[in-house]
Amino acid sequence: MTVEAKKETLGFQTEVKHLLHLMIHSLYSNKEIFLRELISNASDAADKLRFEALGNDSLYEGDSDLKIRIEFNEPQKTITIIDNGIGMTREEVQDHIGTIAKSGTKQFFERLTGDQAKDSELIGQFGVGFYSAFIVADKVSLTTRKAGTAVSEGVRWESAGEGDYSIETVEKPSRGTEIVLHLKEGETEFLNDWRLRSIIKKFSDHISLPIVMSKEVVAEQDEENNEITPANIEDETVNSASALWAKSKDEISDEAYSEFYKHVAHDFQEPLTYVHSKVEGINEYTLLLYVPSRAPFDLWDRDAKHGVKLYIRKVFITDDAEQLMPRYLRFIRGIIDADSLPLNVSREILQQSKQISTIKAGAVKKVLGLLENLAETDGEKYQQFWEQFGNVIKEGSVEDFKNKERIAKLLRFSSSHTDSKVQNVSLDDYISRMKEGQDKIYFVTADNFAAAKNSPHLEVFRKKNIEVLLLTDRIDEWLVSSLSEYNDKHLQSISKGELDLDKFDTEAEKQQQAEISKDFESVLKQMQEVLADKVSEVRISHRLTDSPACLVTGAYDMSLNMERIMKEAGQAANMLGMGGSKPILEVNPEHALVNVLKNEQDDARFADITHILFDQTVLSEGGQLDDPSVFVHKLNGLLQSLLA
Template sequence: MSTVEANKQTLGFQTEVKHLLHLMIHSLYSNKEIFLRELISNGSDAADKLRFEALANDSLYEGDAELKIRVDFDEKAKTITVTDNGIGMTREEVQDHIGTIAKSGTKAFFEKLTGDQAKDSELIGQFGVGFYSSFIVADKVTLTTRKAGAPHDQGVRWESDGLGEYTIASVEKADRGTEIVLHLKDGEDEFLSEWKLRSIIKKYSDHINLPIIMSKEVPAEKDDDGNETAPARVEDDTVNSASALWTKSKDDISEEQYNEFYKHVAHDFQDPLVHVHSKVEGTNEYSLLLFVPGRAPFDLWDRDAKHGVKLYIKKVFITDDPEQLMPRYLRFVRGVIDADSLPLNVSREILQQSKQISNIKAGAVKKVLGLLEDLAENDAEKYQNFWEMFGNVIKEGPIEDHKNKDRVAGLLRFSSTHTNDKTQNVSLADYVSRMKEGQEKIYYITADSFAAAKSSPHLEVFRKKGIEVLLLTDRIDEWLVSSLTEFDGKHMQSIAKGELDLDKFDSEEEKKHQEEVSKDFEAVVKQIQEVLDDKVSEVKISHRLTDSPACLVTGAYDMSLHMERIMKEAGQSGGMFGMGGNSKPIFEINPDHAIVQALKNEQDDARFADISHILFDQAILSEGGQLDDPAAFVHKLNGLLQNLLK
């Protein structure tokens, strides 16, 4: 390979890269050896990509189809070299992947940094640093690469000390693939050892599905008389087992091997939470090894993230397009699926229309749901940890996956009035098991926060009658309940919409009282309706309030007030709360409240109107809404207070 460089540029790292490199160097000191695992994993990914591209263009192999990774060291030069003959990179790809961090979640990553080295080390592992881990042990890194199929003069050399700048130049490179040379820092000589490097490879990368080669010294052979029959020599030796882990029997795989494979496939530093390993036989034969991460990745909410479950066909990598193999609500799942019966020359377009792939995806989803069901049933504490990390994602399930709606519903967890704890640990099955005799519905309320839900006036009659209510406070909940309308034959009912149908729980005395106050307050209801006619669709006597004077209710088939606020914040028009739409709420008054009773005897029409407006505005505030004219509300309230002080 020529050392002549052309088109050489000196460029600066992104600010985020500088920060990340500094953190790695100072935070991952206790786990330095992971640099080799990361570089080998990258080489493995490069080989997988070449295998796939070569299915359509065999010339990309350039006459060398034996894919491998090589690890060498030089004690005198104090270097470690990791070489792969995978897909390689163009100059543009080197700049995109090495000079920058093109990852969503970067901002969130830095916002979570604490300054505590141990905690920040965990965050770095959660973020995934790959190539940059080289600088944990090296004070200079030289990367030379050429894209498979590109001319020899289109090689690229990238070099940096990891402090602020890097150089990039065009070079001659005879072989495709990537060579990374680490120039070790002073004090890192422990890695200039054949035994040390071999032990790291066996520990972290034994499962890699292509040979990892190191040179091995073979001593001279001698006969019984001590005469040399063959000279000492150096030969290549495969360090790892070089067999796909998922093809082995579960009995032959240790927990440590599963964990290390997960770290490789997920580019994570921490152990997974749980895994499922299965071989499915029949019309569609395939093996799967799937993991639930121990921590939520930073790109969990990135809809364009392209890593998740990898599809192999007969151990040949095909794609890691996540939506091919796992629905969006299970996008946190990592692992591999290896199909036996699909043709090796299958294209991504054919995959999208393949009935076999659809069946494999359906089977894989069932395996993951079964894994989560087992976790929920047998390890409540671990499932609670899972829920806190991925609960909001799982809530997308009933919206997205109609076939598995009931199974996903069984995995959901909520807060409720039964525990009065904001922790979401109440399942729908728990709720149903505690339903009162004669109760036919699962009651819930949506709100912006746990505090707002817990203090909602809509809960008053439910507390009085001892009926549990689910407290839904995540934004996704509004979309969830629009799709999940029942569970176990029980209808889901918002306590802030429509009629409550709680008559069966009323005593005869309560029913008689309701009839009396309805007649007694007919005139009050009519007058309030006239005052608030432009703001409400109807004024009614409330059967859901015990302590509050009034509340707002929407029709059974109307958008909830909470949903309207969410839509408004998203820039959507319609509804109330100043959004200019036609939807008007129902205004319910509590005839047993002193303020409403005072209205019955109020002779001053202007004062009656002011009190009615104040009650309406208070009801909006109790729903978490904002007033159209806060100053007018304060003016009316101050006027009433002044009259009281006279």
């Protein structure tokens, strides 16, 4: 006997123990889903075998009639799920069942509340899969053999769903997987032919391969020949066993669409919305695509597989077809079934195929149309979508030039005209509220909503009642660098360059500004000399009404917020003059601190106040001081002089 063939007892990964405990206690009210999950896994195994066998027919081992069998044994209190799909090796069993390798596992457990009802939603979002067996079973035995391997290379896995499991190499004549559930006390309701059939019809009718159960055919008497045909047992297909997406939309209920989503997405919750469409012509294909109601935990994992499965004439090809959906729509789940592609299509062909490119373009249009319709007809649902996937959609404005205008229409932001940080203002909403004569869409970027809402750059806009979009997501800096205009309106940062607001000023205000600028010429010059190594210019501000000063970057320079993000990411830091273009310091001539400088005769004191003003602006912009102790020392000195 080889080392591998021996029986081993191994401990579950800590996360598996936690998940098992949560599932058993939180999903108990919906325990019949165990059968749906195990049937879904069996269906996936059959799909994978069908695809692998396209290039190696011997994997069928003389049996190409793929099916799933459900059996129950009342005296032994067992339910058995059998498939003749791809099967697993010993290593695959340990990888897939002994551990959870899903991205976002840590965040998943951090979000659990201890409230069973709320936690059950999260568990469903995370995916329950094989472990759902332990909702009804106190012991599970899995026997499997990978297609194409020797009979002696079967694997048996057993566990009571507590701290450990056993695994051993066994003989298994047939390929595929057999799972035996030893039911807990009190779960005998599932040892019933009608109960199991009703669950299959409810949750798994859409599975495209047969799900069979045994049925007793009663004895019949042939009166003409006076013979009795004895009773016998026959297999009966319980589900409709046809590809749901190939049916007419009129034939499919909302419940059937929902259950198919849960199968294809391995999700526990209802989808938010979906689109089912058949495209005819030279390049024929059918698509059934869903928007989940919640973001999957691997949404930000760039190595995660995309959620759209490729079929060719109802034959599963791959669930890793990046060519079917762009990165910014990676949350989409569903299938695309192409009629015009060859069954033996390779990854290389997929990458280079013009037909695939056409299908992808068509699928993207359908998804964008679906989201546009949702935004127009159901604002509440669209807000739910935006809260889950808004940041991902924003990537599309950077990545998808062809659809940039359509994507921009879907964007939502916070606004200075509301007190809520909820992002629910569209660019069209903003344009509809623009002041007469306004030709720009104004925005400010910041680390968070509070920083944006309280930015000194907003002061003059509040005074003139001009709306400003508050952009607080990290992706927003890349978004506005790519989306420079919308509907012929230029997007303008209120913290960059000169503000074009003089059209909203009266002649008296313009004259007053000119006089003030002349009056402060010497002050600005002296401040410039003090801050020569930190700023490119000191000038009178037309943006401030309450704050003494603010920092501004050049119209074509990187914003201070962007420089901060780059610095935190380990990139070269140009912020506040550190190795790059220097910002501009704007001062408010009506503020008492600035007026103090106008009359200050002591050069050292003038320099200290100037440095304090500058450091304050750095802090208000969310930046960090090079040496905070110097700032504190100068500030304390100023306070002491005021008390003297």
